Amino acid sequence: xxxxxxxxxxxxxxxxxxxxxxxxxxxxxxxxxxxxxxxxxxxxxxxxxxxxxxxxxxxxxxxxxxxxxxxxxxxxxxxxxxxxxxxxxxxxxxxxxxxxxxxxxxxxxxxxxxxxxxxxxxxxxxxxxxxxxxxxxxxxxxxxxxxxxxxxxxxxxxxxxxxxxxxxxxxxxxxxxxxxxxxxxxxxxxxxxxxxxxxxxxxxxxxxxxxxxxxxxxxxxxxxxxxxxxxxxxxxxxxxxxxxxxxxxxxxxxxxxxxxxxxxxxxxxxxxxxxxxxxxxxxxxxxxxxxxxxxxxxxxxxxxxxxxxxxxxxxxxxxxxxxxxxxxxxxxxxxxxxxxxxxxxxxxxxxxxxxxxxxxxxxxxxxxxxxxxxxxxxxxxxxxxxxxxxxx
Numbered sequence: 001x002x003x004x005x006x007x008x009x010x011x012x013x014x015x016x017x018x019x020x021x022x023x024x025x026x027x028x029x030x031x032x033x034x035x036x037x038x039x040x041x042x043x044x045x046x047x048x049x050x051x052x053x054x055x056x057x058x059x060x061x062x063x064x065x066x067x068x069x070x071x072x073x074x075x076x077x078x079x080x081x082x083x084x085x086x087x088x089x090x091x092x093x094x095x096x097x098x099x100x101x102x103x104x105x106x107x108x109x110x111x112x113x114x115x116x117x118x119x120x121x122x123x124x125x126x127x128x129x130x131x132x133x134x135x136x137x138x139x140x141x142x143x144x145x146x147x148x149x150x151x152x153x154x155x156x157x158x159x160x161x162x163x164x165x166x167x168x169x170x171x172x173x174x175x176x177x178x179x180x181x182x183x184x185x186x187x188x189x190x191x192x193x194x195x196x197x198x199x200x201x202x203x204x205x206x207x208x209x210x211x212x213x214x215x216x217x218x219x220x221x222x223x224x225x226x227x228x229x230x231x232x233x234x235x236x237x238x239x240x241x242x243x244x245x246x247x248x249x250x251x252x253x254x255x256x257x258x259x260x261x262x263x264x265x266x267x268x269x270x271x272x273x274x275x276x277x278x279x280x281x282x283x284x285x286x287x288x289x290x291x292x293x294x295x296x297x298x299x300x301x302x303x304x305x306x307x308x309x310x311x312x313x314x315x316x317x318x319x320x321x322x323x324x325x326x327x328x329x330x331x332x333x334x335x336x337x338x339x340x341x342x343x344x345x346x347x348x349x350x351x352x353x354x355x356x357x358x359x360x361x362x363x364x365x366x367x368x369x370x371x372x373x374x375x376x377x378x379x380x381x382x383x384x385x386x387x388x389x390x391x392x
Contacts, residue, residue, distance in 0.1 A: 010046070015044050016044040018058075018059075018068075018069065019044075033058060063364070065362065093176075094180070097177070100172075100174050101185065104195070104363065105172075111348055114353055119168065121191055129218055129219070129236065138214065138239045139246045142243050153252055159210060164339055169191070170190070170193040170340075171338050172341065173196045174195065174196075179228050181208040181211075185224075196212075202281075203282050207244050212224070213243070214240035218239050226240075245286065245289070254276065255296060258276060273287055274319045274320065289302060
């Protein structure tokens with residue numbers, strides 16, 4: 001069998017890493033396999049040959065697969081240690097989010113290897129932080145990235161597609177503690193990864209995605225957790241937030257839209273804010289802060305609206321009608337994964353490489369979430385029987 005051919009020391013090391021990533025003690029792992037702790041120690045040191053039945057039980061206990069443990073070129077994915085400093089003040093929720101990102105990245109890599117699909121990266125050059133005003137550098141870097149992507153000054157309708165499909169960054173969405181907006185990490189063999197909070201509204205996730213993209217551009221090798229109570233005190237955080245604003249709302253584009261929308265008006269109203277925010281796919285607060293930053297409106301404009309009732313979802317519906325965001329848009333965005341990982345999951349299931357149970361364990365989702373992914377991809381074949389193939 002394949003486990004007889006792999007170097008026992010290498011297999012033992014993989015077993016140790018898999019156990020520690022869960023984490024589970026050697027004593028608990030030994031009890032699960034019904035062996036002495038000293039036997040488990042010998043297995044991890046490669047001093048004792050493992051039985052296939054033991055390998056299967058340990059793989060299940062460690063939330064991995066036999067294939068991953070046996071595959072010689074398997075990539076070890078453990079992003080949690082990279083976040084230790086960032087999550088110190090929010091230890092439990094921060095570590096939980098880092099674990100989720102690790103599991104999703106690990107699942108994507110394993111599915112790629114199982115299906116023989118390469119992960120394509122299309123990364124622009126890194127723009128390291130320079131001395132001076134990081135806000136101005138962020139503005140320039142965001143415009144350069146837009147030009148590099150061929151976006152010009154147009155509003156971005158779907159930043160997640162740009163990040164995942166155009167740049168090749170691994171992107172995930174999962175429901176997280178409300179105090180966390182997102183995470184970013186980069187590892188040479190794995191590439192760049194971004195995790196967004198599926199509990200947040202779409203416009204908030206859009207800003208978070210652009211914020212994490214700013215970290216990818218400027219501080220690629222430094223992991224980052226974006227907490228809701230961040231005050232952007234560091235230069236890296238100030239850059240990332242400025243990058244997000246300017247990437248989503250280029251100065252020339254938003255000033256032109258502001259001019260068009262407010263033409264002939266004597267006051268800046270809720271209606272103006274709602275239309276501009278809808279055009280750029282961002283929050284109403286982000287729009288006003290950006291216009292304040294560009295000195296198109298007075299400093300403190302958003303605070304005035306906030307003190308006078310804010311801008312409600314009901315008012316948005318009154319202005320936008322059927323173009324207003326709805327709950328269906330939100331539920332779609334809360335799906336546990338994104339385009340590429342969903343496609344890999346569906347392909348593995350369709351080709352009967354992995355069962356539903358194996359997929360739920362691998363990706364860390366429940367069967368209901370998995371069924372949503374499979375159903376949304378219409379994998380019963382009824383709509384594809386007569387579809388054209390790629391080649392004649």
